[in-house]
Amino acid sequence: MKSITHPEKTKENTRIYKPGRRDFLKLGSLAATGLVLGVNFSCKDRKKGGEVTTFTANVYLSITSEGKVIITAHRSEMGQGVRTSLPMIVADELGADWEKVEIVQAQGDEEKYGNQNTDGSFSVRMFYKPMREAGATARLLLIRAATQQWGVPEGECSTDNGKVVHKTSGKELGFGELVEAAASLAVPEIEEVPLKDPSEFKMIGKGMPIVDLQDIVTGNAVYGMDAVVPDMKIAVIQRCPVVGGTVKSVNDEAALAVDGVLQVITLKGAGIPPQLNKPLSGVAVIAENTWAAIQGKKALDIEWDLGPNAGYDSEKQQQELLESTKNKGTVRRERGDFDQALRGASKTIERTYLAPYFAHGTIEPPNALARVQEGKCEIWAPTQHPQFARNSVAEALGMDVGNVAVNVTLIGGGFGRKSKPDFIVEAALLAQKSGHPVRVQWTREDDIQHDFYHALSAQRIKAVIDKDNKVAGWNHHTTFPSIGATSNAEAIQPSDGELGLGCVDFPYDVPDIRIETHDAKAHLRIGWLRSVSNIHHAFAIGGMLDEIAEARKMDPVANALDMLGADRNITFTEEMPGGKYENYGEPIENYSWETGRLRQVIERVAKNSGWGKEMPEGYALGFTAHRSFLTYVACVVEVAVDDKNRITIPNVYYSLDCGLAVNTDRIRSQFEGGSQFAASLALNSEITVKDGQVQQDNFDTYRIVRMPQSPQKIHVDIVESDAKPTGVGEPPVPPFIPALCNAVYKATGKRIYKLPIDLKA
Amino acid sequence: MAQYTIRINGKEHQVDATPDMPLLWVLRDILGMRGTKFGCGKALCGACTVHFDGVATRSCSLPVSAVQSSEITTIEGLSENGDHPLQQAWTEHVVPQCGYCQTGQIMSAAALLRENPSPTDEEIDNAMQGNLCRCGTYNRIKAAIHTAADKK
Ligand code: FES
Ligand code: FES
Numbered sequence: 001m002k003s004i005t006h007p008e009k010t011k012e013n014t015r016i017y018k019p020g021r022r023d024f025l026k027l028g029s030l031a032a033t034g035l036v037l038g039v040n041f042s043c044k045d046r047k048k049g050g051e052v053t054t055f056t057a058n059v060y061l062s063i064t065s066e067g068k069v070i071i072t073a074h075r076s077e078m079g080q081g082v083r084t085s086l087p088m089i090v091a092d093e094l095g096a097d098w099e100k101v102e103i104v105q106a107q108g109d110e111e112k113y114g115n116q117n118t119d120g121s122f123s124v125r126m127f128y129k130p131m132r133e134a135g136a137t138a139r140l141l142l143i144r145a146a147t148q149q150w151g152v153p154e155g156e157c158s159t160d161n162g163k164v165v166h167k168t169s170g171k172e173l174g175f176g177e178l179v180e181a182a183a184s185l186a187v188p189e190i191e192e193v194p195l196k197d198p199s200e201f202k203m204i205g206k207g208m209p210i211v212d213l214q215d216i217v218t219g220n221a222v223y224g225m226d227a228v229v230p231d232m233k234i235a236v237i238q239r240c241p242v243v244g245g246t247v248k249s250v251n252d253e254a255a256l257a258v259d260g261v262l263q264v265i266t267l268k269g270a271g272i273p274p275q276l277n278k279p280l281s282g283v284a285v286i287a288e289n290t291w292a293a294i295q296g297k298k299a300l301d302i303e304w305d306l307g308p309n310a311g312y313d314s315e316k317q318q319q320e321l322l323e324s325t326k327n328k329g330t331v332r333r334e335r336g337d338f339d340q341a342l343r344g345a346s347k348t349i350e351r352t353y354l355a356p357y358f359a360h361g362t363i364e365p366p367n368a369l370a371r372v373q374e375g376k377c378e379i380w381a382p383t384q385h386p387q388f389a390r391n392s393v394a395e396a397l398g399m400d401v402g403n404v405a406v407n408v409t410l411i412g413g414g415f416g417r418k419s420k421p422d423f424i425v426e427a428a429l430l431a432q433k434s435g436h437p438v439r440v441q442w443t444r445e446d447d448i449q450h451d452f453y454h455a456l457s458a459q460r461i462k463a464v465i466d467k468d469n470k471v472a473g474w475n476h477h478t479t480f481p482s483i484g485a486t487s488n489a490e491a492i493q494p495s496d497g498e499l500g501l502g503c504v505d506f507p508y509d510v511p512d513i514r515i516e517t518h519d520a521k522a523h524l525r526i527g528w529l530r531s532v533s534n535i536h537h538a539f540a541i542g543g544m545l546d547e548i549a550e551a552r553k554m555d556p557v558a559n560a561l562d563m564l565g566a567d568r569n570i571t572f573t574e575e576m577p578g579g580k581y582e583n584y585g586e587p588i589e590n591y592s593w594e595t596g597r598l599r600q601v602i603e604r605v606a607k608n609s610g611w612g613k614e615m616p617e618g619y620a621l622g623f624t625a626h627r628s629f630l631t632y633v634a635c636v637v638e639v640a641v642d643d644k645n646r647i648t649i650p651n652v653y654y655s656l657d658c659g660l661a662v663n664t665d666r667i668r669s670q671f672e673g674g675s676q677f678a679a680s681l682a683l684n685s686e687i688t689v690k691d692g693q694v695q696q697d698n699f700d701t702y703r704i705v706r707m708p709q710s711p712q713k714i715h716v717d718i719v720e721s722d723a724k725p726t727g728v729g730e731p732p733v734p735p736f737i738p739a740l741c742n743a744v745y746k747a748t749g750k751r752i753y754k755l756p757i758d759l760k761a
Numbered sequence: 762m763a764q765y766t767i768r769i770n771g772k773e774h775q776v777d778a779t780p781d782m783p784l785l786w787v788l789r790d791i792l793g794m795r796g797t798k799f800g801c802g803k804a805l806c807g808a809c810t811v812h813f814d815g816v817a818t819r820s821c822s823l824p825v826s827a828v829q830s831s832e833i834t835t836i837e838g839l840s841e842n843g844d845h846p847l848q849q850a851w852t853e854h855v856v857p858q859c860g861y862c863q864t865g866q867i868m869s870a871a872a873l874l875r876e877n878p879s880p881t882d883e884e885i886d887n888a889m890q891g892n893l894c895r896c897g898t899y900n901r902i903k904a905a906i907h908t909a910a911d912k913k
Binding site: 210212213214216217218219220221223225226228234259260289290291292294295361362363364365410411412413414415441443444665669670672673674675676677679698699700704705706707708710711712713714 | 762778779781782783786789790791793795796797798799800801802803805806808835836837843848851852855856857858859860861862863864867885886887889890891892893894895896897898899900901902903
């Protein structure tokens, strides 16, 4: 069957059909018997900014004659529970027996599954409706098959626990007994398929344990590092310590003398810009085992041409960036006239905020296995973006994309790092050059020193308070090297996308607003890290709002609510000269910026945390609210600071509105983990660069929180809502950091203007 | 290269390795036991934790030549059917996120409970501080250790 996607179809539209020959070829044994439905929907690619239309199913739902329900999960799992949440949606709508639901991990193949890029917190957001529709269609077909046998009206039947049930007569038939008949029926149009009322859900909205649990706790889960093929060799690479540098010469004698080392191969880098999907210049040691490869790498004697970044000093650049924020910048949002506000000021507050580079530090370092034979390449890798990996490998090897297959393993932590396929391309090139299947193994030092870093930044905010004690003006300067610079050396200003991450979407009802940016050159590979530019923007804005409250002699929560003003929906774009508010890739009509929803979470978190209560000596609460990835979050952090200036975090309170909450347990765990992640950024972590080289190299110098320092109790309050579901992986991070800083101020009297927090400075 | 006989999970294995090769790579690359994970190679993250005569030990920093006649237990040998009280408690609390650090966490926790069957929060903090979790599952790890301790 040739499937046609109508041009007017949007991602709100799903097409469900019986797969034809073309699908069966791809489905293989999955399609052997029973009822198989293909689900096709087009989806937006945030990065490319266009619709990706696929002509076969994005997802397959099959029900076998044994009553097994098989769902092809096509998103990468990295701890956010998506391999559980998406199938859960289908299974709940279908009325399946969760014990009989099997999940098959799809290969990276955008033609087959549509966009697989698992970042930007959008898996559930994008697939919620199509997944429900797929489940509902299968349910209707099974019910139809049953009513034909029973001669009763469809409306009297329902599904439950893997069976079709006719309540009044007590008749029931298992899915397995019905699939043959159901498969012969015509697939109904989406419009005639009834969806369940949310009150009927048994799984959606509840906590469901993740499917890989038992494998994880027994050590049987297969991450990238655990994939093996016969004859596989291990490669460890010494990359040029400076981005843009190259290999001048290599003496590999000592390396080749290491027991187990087989070959030494030089890899060419992309130069400047370094690209998201290209190796850095380096020298690879191929060995029989990982230890030999690591020893071989240490024995390499390489002469580098360090290139134009060799003199780079991050501290110096940050100071220069800070200086530049005193000047007029490029205006990116203008509302009213800030100069006018200044003239009517009764008080102005001007503060600066500095945040460092951050590395991802996933506990599983990057790694990938590649096998090249007979003109084909097969990859096993922990990738957040298999299609990007596939295209990049094809390009690097000069192969047709069709000859590259990417198997997605479990991911031992992603946070944005593993959506860049540079390490996968390394494996493919080395497999091709060495003639062996090769796993490239990054050491922790490689990972900390050659990451795609969260950009360092400098910001300056000027706030104006008028004679009536109202906030009359807001002038925010932000500058940081852009992610765009990693692929385009000309990109020296933050993109609209990056500014849309918590900066231009400043939601407070201040009459005169001016937001400006300044040039910032990139000297490292810049990438995205869990919540991206929201991290530094929320840090600055959240801190400033606390100071405004103090200046107005108001409570910080009351101040925020006052500044938000009356509930309204904001669009921003018309105040952005020549720019656009990107709203996380969603049309603002579909996902409005609703200040009422922010207000609601603020009110709830204040109540839940006992905001305003008397605190013991050394204890204090701090507050910030922030919307990111379309999710509204308010956060209160409780700190305790002892006489040695040691900070502990006894309690964290979150209230969040993520629309309809699909898997509440995984939402809670994302917020628990998000606060721990943010605590590391606020308290410990910092990447600095001297002479073009990253100075940290392992978890002793790039520190992340350990159990004794970690936030102790995390209270997560989820607003009940039937609005469209939004992201939950990233939104916990941004508000936590300023809430913590504000609490530290309350406890110690010391304002935090620089991350990581250093109370001795 | 030298030959070593080491006892892992009650079974003897003969391996050919250089004397300095850490037990971690012997397990993973030579014996194919991949439940023990690599995270840092410097005894800083705990992902590679095994028991060395019952004591939680970072296998990335233990040369194979130092193992000698000691008894090594890895996650594969912690329980016969994956039902150690800690594994059950981990499931009950749905501790893992990405899960990568969790075998190391469980091995550290198991060594703790053997020595101290009902640890306080502080004792758990002390015993577990060598195990990093980037996904931030610390709260549930602590809760699961208490649950397992109560059941014992
Ligand atoms: S790999 Fe051994 S402690 Fe990190
Ligand atoms: S669960 Fe991901 S590192 Fe611990």
